Amino acid sequence: MRDEELVGFLQWALPRAGLRWRGFRRVRRQVGRRLSRRLQELGVADLAAYRLLLEACPDPKSDEWRRLARMCRVTISRFYRDRRVWAQLRRHLLPDIVQHAVRAGHEELLFWSAGCASGEEPYTLALAWQHDLAWRWPAIACRIVGTDVDRVVLGRAADGVYDASSLRELPRHWREASFRPEGQSWRIADSLREAVSFVEHDVERAPPLAGADLVLCRNLVFTYLHEAGQRRFLAKLSAQARAESPLVIGCHESLPPNAGFGPHPLGHPIYYRQPSTSAPRGVL
Numbered sequence: 001m002r003d004e005e006l007v008g009f010l011q012w013a014l015p016r017a018g019l020r021w022r023g024f025r026r027v028r029r030q031v032g033r034r035l036s037r038r039l040q041e042l043g044v045a046d047l048a049a050y051r052l053l054l055e056a057c058p059d060p061k062s063d064e065w066r067r068l069a070r071m072c073r074v075t076i077s078r079f080y081r082d083r084r085v086w087a088q089l090r091r092h093l094l095p096d097i098v099q100h101a102v103r104a105g106h107e108e109l110l111f112w113s114a115g116c117a118s119g120e121e122p123y124t125l126a127l128a129w130q131h132d133l134a135w136r137w138p139a140i141a142c143r144i145v146g147t148d149v150d151r152v153v154l155g156r157a158a159d160g161v162y163d164a165s166s167l168r169e170l171p172r173h174w175r176e177a178s179f180r181p182e183g184q185s186w187r188i189a190d191s192l193r194e195a196v197s198f199v200e201h202d203v204e205r206a207p208p209l210a211g212a213d214l215v216l217c218r219n220l221v222f223t224y225l226h227e228a229g230q231r232r233f234l235a236k237l238s239a240q241a242r243a244e245s246p247l248v249i250g251c252h253e254s255l256p257p258n259a260g261f262g263p264h265p266l267g268h269p270i271y272y273r274q275p276s277t278s279a280p281r282g283v284l
């Protein structure tokens, strides 16, 4: 499959599937390989013929369009992805959230990792909780939920076995304390597996998790969905999230303007809901 052919096809198909070409530029080859396999399965000669087939069933809810959306899922992740952000979360944001809960008399916190892939992100939250926070606030319980639309990655998350490459950014003492080697891989400790629940959930279709004290939505909505989908997600989140719950997005992502979320005092990539009457908690 020639690159120009693939680019032309994706630029035509992605917006029709509610997706954004810009997000796929760098990962297009991976999508191209899946498309090649699909063409073979269908006995279709090339992408031009596949486009005709899609044009014949223009409803984005039809089977082939759904299949195409599945072929466009990018499930790359790693533990402690973007160290600078985790440093901010550990040093400022997470302690601030706990202190706020203590002042409000809450005994349980809920952290949501939306589009959690194979669990690397919610497990990193669980590691931060166990290593940095749980011993300081033993009376506060923390529930961490990782959601994803893809059952295969959720199965991997529940298994908790990872290649060394996905642990390369993790602080070494966390790896030593919370993983054990298993062949060429690393198995996460049971205490961490028990600390995170994994649930199948589609951010485009289902309402967000209600009452989350922190939402991590990184490298999904604001990379791969087109702007209308991003705005729909933010509108639903705005209706569900606690007024002051921070939203953390990916380092290379930005929010669409005037979508009801403003920059958190800690700066990009942390945001918070901005109803006209509320102000962010002072954290600096």
Ligand SMILES: C[S@@+](CC[C@H](N)C(=O)[O-])C[C@H]1O[C@@H](n2cnc3c(N)ncnc32)[C@H](O)[C@@H]1O
Residues within 6 Å of the ligand: 073, 074, 075, 076, 077, 078, 081, 114, 115, 116, 117, 118, 120, 121, 147, 148, 149, 150, 153, 201, 202, 203, 204, 217, 218, 219, 220, 250
């Ligand atoms: C690139 S990974 C990001 C993983 C992690 N958040 C990170 O930043 O490392 C994107 C994940 O979003 C999931 N995803 C794609 N579309 C989704 C949807 N509509 N609802 C929920 N998850 C979705 C994919 O299956 C994939 O696991």
